[in-house]
Each structure stands twice: as C-alpha cells, then as structure tokens.
Amino acid sequence: MTGTSITSVRGRRVWDSRGRPTVEAEVAVSCGIVGRAIAPAGASRGSGEAMELRDGGTAFGGQGVDRAVAQVNGPIAALLERRDVADQAGLDAAMIALDGTPDKSKLGGNAMIAVSMAALHAAAGAARVPLWRHLADTIGATPRLPMPMIQIFGGGAHAAGRLDVQDFLMVPLAADSFDHALAICAEVYASAGKIMADAGKRSGVADEGGWWPNFDTNEEAIATAVRAIEKAGFRPGEDVGIALDIAATELRQGGGYRLRREGKTLSGDEMIAMLTGWLKAYPIVSIEDPLAEDDWDATWRFTAGAGQVQVIGDDLLVTNEMRVRRAVATRAVNAVLIKPNQAGTITETLAALQAARDGGLATIVSARSGESEDATIVHLATGWDAGQLKVGSFARSERMAKWNEGLRVAEALGAAAFAGRKALAPL
Numbered sequence: 481m482t483g484t485s486i487t488s489v490r491g492r493r494v495w496d497s498r499g500r501p502t503v504e505a506e507v508a509v510s511c512g513i514v515g516r517a518i519a520p521a522g523a524s525r526g527s528g529e530a531m532e533l534r535d536g537g538t539a540f541g542g543q544g545v546d547r548a549v550a551q552v553n554g555p556i557a558a559l560l561e562r563r564d565v566a567d568q569a570g571l572d573a574a575m576i577a578l579d580g581t582p583d584k585s586k587l588g589g590n591a592m593i594a595v596s597m598a599a600l601h602a603a604a605g606a607a608r609v610p611l612w613r614h615l616a617d618t619i620g621a622t623p624r625l626p627m628p629m630i631q632i633f634g635g636g637a638h639a640a641g642r643l644d645v646q647d648f649l650m651v652p653l654a655a656d657s658f659d660h661a662l663a664i665c666a667e668v669y670a671s672a673g674k675i676m677a678d679a680g681k682r683s684g685v686a687d688e689g690g691w692w693p694n695f696d697t698n699e700e701a702i703a704t705a706v707r708a709i710e711k712a713g714f715r716p717g718e719d720v721g722i723a724l725d726i727a728a729t730e731l732r733q734g735g736g737y738r739l740r741r742e743g744k745t746l747s748g749d750e751m752i753a754m755l756t757g758w759l760k761a762y763p764i765v766s767i768e769d770p771l772a773e774d775d776w777d778a779t780w781r782f783t784a785g786a787g788q789v790q791v792i793g794d795d796l797l798v799t800n801e802m803r804v805r806r807a808v809a810t811r812a813v814n815a816v817l818i819k820p821n822q823a824g825t826i827t828e829t830l831a832a833l834q835a836a837r838d839g840g841l842a843t844i845v846s847a848r849s850g851e852s853e854d855a856t857i858v859h860l861a862t863g864w865d866a867g868q869l870k871v872g873s874f875a876r877s878e879r880m881a882k883w884n885e886g887l888r889v890a891e892a893l894g895a896a897a898f899a900g901r902k903a904l905a906p907l
C-alpha cells in the first residue's frame with residue numbers, strides 16, 4: 481500500500497441551495513488525507529447530460545438520493561478501495577465501466593461526479609499542493625484566474641418562468657485582475673438592485689442570486705442591465721459587457737420557440753432575427769444556447785451571422801467530447817460551457833475542455849442552478865486555465881463561496897495571473 485492508496489469511499493445525503501437532496505462523497509487515502517465534494521444539480525438540463533439517480537416517489541418531490549448514496553457506499557466503494565488516488569483517469573474509467581450505460585443511469589451521474597471530484601481533492605491533498613496547482617501540473621497548464629461572468633437578473637427555469645430568457649449577466653471587460661473583476665460586478669449588481677427598488681420592482685432574488693426579473697419583456701431586462709452598468713459608473717460594452725443565456729431548449733415547442741411572457745411563438749429563423757436584433761441594439765458580448773439543443777443548423781446560422789460575439793454551447797454540447805468535436809468541425813458555436821456533472825467524471829470533463837481548446841473554441845467552466853459550498857469548479861477553471869467562469873450571481877453563499885475561493889487562489893498566484901477579456905471568443 482502506498483501513501484496514495486484509497487482506504488475508503490463514503491457517500492452521504494446533504495442538501496443543495498434549493499433545499500433539495502444531493503450527494504456528498506469522501507475519499508480517504510492511506511496517508512490520512514480525505515477529499516470531499518458535493519454534486520451540483522441543474523434545472524434546465526440538456527437531454528444529453530449524465531443522468532442523476534433520484535429516488536422518485538413522494539418524498540422530496542421525488543428528488544431523494546438514497547439510491548445514489550447507496551451506489552457510492554456499495555459498488556463504487558468496493559471498486560475504488562485499494563486503488564491509487566493519483567490515477568484519476570483510471571478511477572474514472574473503472575466507474576464508467578462498472579456503470580456500463582451510455583447515460584450513467586446505473587450508478588448515477590450525481591454519485592459518480594461527487595466521487596470523481598472527491599478523489600481529485602484527495603489526490604491534491606496527498607501531493608500536498610493546492611487543487612488548482614495539482615490540476616495545472618497534471619496537464620502542464622499555466623494556472624490563471626478566469627474572467628467571471630456574473631448574473632444580474634435570473635429568469636427562465638430559475639424564476640418560475642417570470643421571463644423567457646434564463647440569464648442576464650455581465651462580463652467585467654475592464655478588469656485587470658480577478659479581485660478587480662469582482663469589485664466591478666459588485667457595483668453593477670448593487671446598482672441593478674437599486675434601480676429595481678426605486679421602480680418598486682424589487683422582490684428578492686432567483687435561484688442563482690440574480691434579482692427576480694419583474695419585467696414585462698426580455699428586452700426591458702437587457703435595457704435595465706445596461707442602465708445598471710451606467711449608473712455604477714461604467715461604460716456598457718467597453719468596461720462591462722452584457723451576456724445572455726437564452727437556454728432556448730426550455731422554450732422549444734414543436735419545431736418553434738414559445739416566448740410565453742411575450743405571447744408569441746417564433747420559428748428558428750424568427751428567433752435568429754430577434755436575437756440578432758438584440759446584438760445590434762445592446763452591448764452584448766456573449767450569448768449562450770441561442771437555439772435549442774436539437775437545432776444545430778439554426779445555431780450554426782445564428783453564429784455565422786453574429787459577428788464578433790461569443791456564442792456558447794451548453795445544452796447543445798453537454799460537456800461531451802464528441803459533441804464538442806462536432807462543434808469544432810461545424811463551427812456551430814465558438815465557445816463551450818464546461819459543467820462537470822453534465823459529463824459525470826473529471827476525466828470526461830477535461831476531455832471536453834481539451835477538445836474545445838484544441839479546436840480553437842473558448843471555454844467557460846460553469847456551476848449549476850442547484851449548488852452548495854463546494855468550490856471545486858474554481859480550481860478547475862484556474863488550474864486548467866479555462867479562461868472564464870460562470871457561477872450565477874453575486875449573492876447567496878453557494879455563489880459567494882466560489883468567488884471568495886477565487887480570491888484566495890488569486891492571492892497565492894498573484895494578481896497578474898488573470899485571463900482577462902482576451903479569454904472571450906472569438907479568440
């Protein structure tokens with residue numbers, strides 16, 4: 481037995497930021513180190529994502545994770561005990577083989593990603609280096625803090641459909657360090673809250689901490705975000721850009737797109753025309769899932785006509801290496817969202833990221849709407865030098881845990897180790 485031999489794997493039920501059950505895993509190694517991680521959970525999920533194993537039934541709205549926890553404590557523990565925690569690829573491959581399904585529905589993507597990330601933490605601990613350093617060393621990357629993308633208003637599935645568009649976000653283009661980036665976003669977030677309060681439209685926050693979107697139209701939210709940037713003393717489009725996540729798969733109805741708030745159903749071409757109009761009218765620097773996950777052709781047409789704008793595939797690509805390769809080949813998008821629990825293991829997450837990078841696509845490591853105090857993604861974004869990080873808004877501790885962890889890493893790395901605006905596509 482070496483110092484990095486796994487001595488135990490444990491799972492337990494913990495609770496996420498929506499008060500729903502989720503899986504926590506702990507991986508202990510013979511040198512005494514214990515790695516720990518918590519699986520996040522999405523609300524607007526792509527159909528190609530790794531499946532979460534949920535209990536069904538009446539308790540917790542069917543969201544229980546007893547079966548997933550049992551997979552960690554039973555078959556996964558038996559599989560991984562006595563293996564070398566430093567062999568992340570080997571551990572992940574063994575879990576994938578034991579699961580044996582295309583969608584990880586047997587062991588559960590939630591069980592697998594919790595164990596995979598816990599093993600990663602244990603490996604870094606056993607090597608006595610911070611996680612970001614361990615990750616950078618493993619792939620020979622130069623670690624840099626990512627450019628943050630921070631939500632101002634939350635809509636769509638994160639605000640009970642109060643607006644059709646899911647995320648109205650900002651990118652602090654003028655920032656010259658991670659700390660500076662957060663400081664800019666703090667001012668704009670507060671300014672948006674003040675505008676909402678003054679208009680009598682402030683009523684709390686949505687699932688990811690963005691202000692609840694009490695607007696009549698999607699465009700009113702974009703225009704208000706622009707005003708918030710100005711009111712905070714920044715130049716829209718120069719100092720701070722707008723980013724949107726349309727999450728258009730959620731709008732899919734038949735072959736078209738249903739905008740419930742605006743009482744209309746659009747074809748793919750009409751969606752493209754509407755979004756292209758927004759790109760002309762507002763200082764938008766990034767747009768995610770402009771069309772649905774099954775609408776590759778329209779996504780390509782949108783991107784081809786979008787000009788110098790970052791177009792991100794999330795539900796379209798689901799952190800899947802093969803889909804990312806298709807995006808590289810077709811140029812359907814120019815950036816890839818990287819969510820570890822969409823893939824189900826750290827190894828597959830890295831494969832998707834590297835396929836994107838090799839193909840010249842930008843990468844954005846991302847949290848989910850259901851989160852916890854787990855800050856692993858900050859280390860992935862920094863250690864793998866992904867360039868960008870999307871964690872929801874600038875409120876609620878499951879979000880702030882990530883931003884604050886980034887500040888600690890930034891202090892260790894030095895302020896100059898920051899990806900900056902050049903991380904955005906087109907690269």
Ligand code: PGA
Nearest residue numbers: 521522523524525848849
């Ligand atoms: P989800 O949404 O975590 O609820 O799936 C996040 C996103 O679409 O980016």
Ligand code: ZN
Nearest residue numbers: 725727768794
């Ligand atoms: Zn998305």
